[in-house]
Amino acid sequence: MTATSLSDGFEAEVVAAFGRHLIVRRSDGGELRARPAGRRLSIVCGDRVRCEPDRVHDEVLAVEVLPRRTLLARANLRGDSEPVVANITQLVVVIAPVPSPDFFVVDRYLCAATAADIAGAVAVNKSDVPEPVAQAELAAYAAAGYPHVACSAKSGTGLDGLRALLADAVSVLVGQSGVGKSSIVRALLPDATVATGDLVRDEEGRHTTTASRAYRFSSGLASGGTLIDSPGVRDFAPAVDRLDARTLGFPEVERLSPGCRFSDCKHMNEPDCAIVAAVDAGALSTRRYESYRRLRRRYLDLMEAQGFSKRR
Numbered sequence: 001m002t003a004t005s006l007s008d009g010f011e012a013e014v015v016a017a018f019g020r021h022l023i024v025r026r027s028d029g030g031e032l033r034a035r036p037a038g039r040r041l042s043i044v045c046g047d048r049v050r051c052e053p054d055r056v057h058d059e060v061l062a063v064e065v066l067p068r069r070t071l072l073a074r075a076n077l078r079g080d081s082e083p084v085v086a087n088i089t090q091l092v093v094v095i096a097p098v099p100s101p102d103f104f105v106v107d108r109y110l111c112a113a114t115a116a117d118i119a120g121a122v123a124v125n126k127s128d129v130p131e132p133v134a135q136a137e138l139a140a141y142a143a144a145g146y147p148h149v150a151c152s153a154k155s156g157t158g159l160d161g162l163r164a165l166l167a168d169a170v171s172v173l174v175g176q177s178g179v180g181k182s183s184i185v186r187a188l189l190p191d192a193t194v195a196t197g198d199l200v201r202d203e204e205g206r207h208t209t210t211a212s213r214a215y216r217f218s219s220g221l222a223s224g225g226t227l228i229d230s231p232g233v234r235d236f237a238p239a240v241d242r243l244d245a246r247t248l249g250f251p252e253v254e255r256l257s258p259g260c261r262f263s264d265c266k267h268m269n270e271p272d273c274a275i276v277a278a279v280d281a282g283a284l285s286t287r288r289y290e291s292y293r294r295l296r297r298r299y300l301d302l303m304e305a306q307g308f309s310k311r312r
């Protein structure tokens with residue numbers, strides 16, 4: 001890093017974020033370490049930032065976050081909204097036969113995406129493992145408008161379908177630890193060194209991702225696309241302030257609710273509810289509706305928690 005290269009402010013893209021440690025990519029492709037200029041600046045992978053040199057400490061400071069086109073945000077335990085990843089156009093929830101999927105977590109990710117105007121999709125990895133993933137669940141996602149692709153990062157089966165899904169999109173791979181998100185990145189981008197510094201061994205000695213990292217497709221079917229690998233999660237709840245209070249991000253509710261008797265129907269216990277009628281008629285998955293009910297209850301809890309934390 002020469003002094004002249006740091007002489008002026010510049011704009012850059014955050015390609016990795018781990019706490020207050022950032023890696024930013026300049027428009028010339030060069031990557032630099034950087035850190036947020038203040039405690040209050042919350043910067044995530046995918047953000048575009050304005051950077052300035054800090055000559056005293058010989059480092060790069062990200063001083064401003066440029067307006068985000070999209071933001072995936074989660075609710076923390078206090079109910080407050082926390083940014084997860086910015087400027088993505090697509091969220092791909094990765095599931096696998098092992099570890100067995102928690103479809104309620106998958107649903108909540110997809111709700112957060114839908115609420116944030118981000119396309120949602122499901123990738124079913126480890127298709128080489130002779131253990132089926134519930135086809136009824138995948139059919140329910142397809143009916144809701146979320147496509148799914150089957151693949152195996154190990155055998156290479158289905159990777160073309162995944163490339164087609166990712167083409168020209170800025171996508172994040174999310175999901176439980178061990179489903180194969182980083183393996184998919186390595187299979188799709190063999191030249192990208194999935195930096196080992198971003199990986200640590202967990203208590204069972206497996207490599208697990210600790211920081212989100214963006215990779216760009218330079219060739220192949222998905223040229224023009226960007227793929228962001230992210231750390232595995234046990235749970236996920238969408239940020240409440242970003243959720244549409246009416247639909248909670250469920251496309252089926254959005255589509256069916258005009259048929260409800262009450263325009264402010266919450267689809268819980270109200271009479272003549274079109275969503276309940278669709279469940280009874282077998283047109284809406286019972287599990288997706290149960291997921292809606294759970295998220296409705298959680299939404300109220302998080303709103304309440306947020307109220308408490310605001311009053312502190």
Ligand SMILES: Nc1nc2c(ncn2[C@@H]2O[C@H](COP(=O)(O)OP(=O)(O)OP(=O)(O)O)[C@@H](O)[C@H]2O)c(=O)[nH]1
Binds near residue numbers: 125152154176182
């Ligand atoms: N059989 C099989 N195993 C796979 C496949 N993809 C990944 N794995 C294995 O699954 C384990 C976890 O893979 P990772 O890519 O580290 O999973 P991850 O989702 O990135 O996990 P975290 O970083 O902890 O969130 C590794 O042992 C991989 O070798 C696959 O398609 N088939």
Ligand SMILES: [Mg+2]
Binds near residue numbers: 181209229231
């Ligand atoms: Mg990983």
Ligand SMILES: [Zn+2]
Binds near residue numbers: 270
């Ligand atoms: Zn209703």
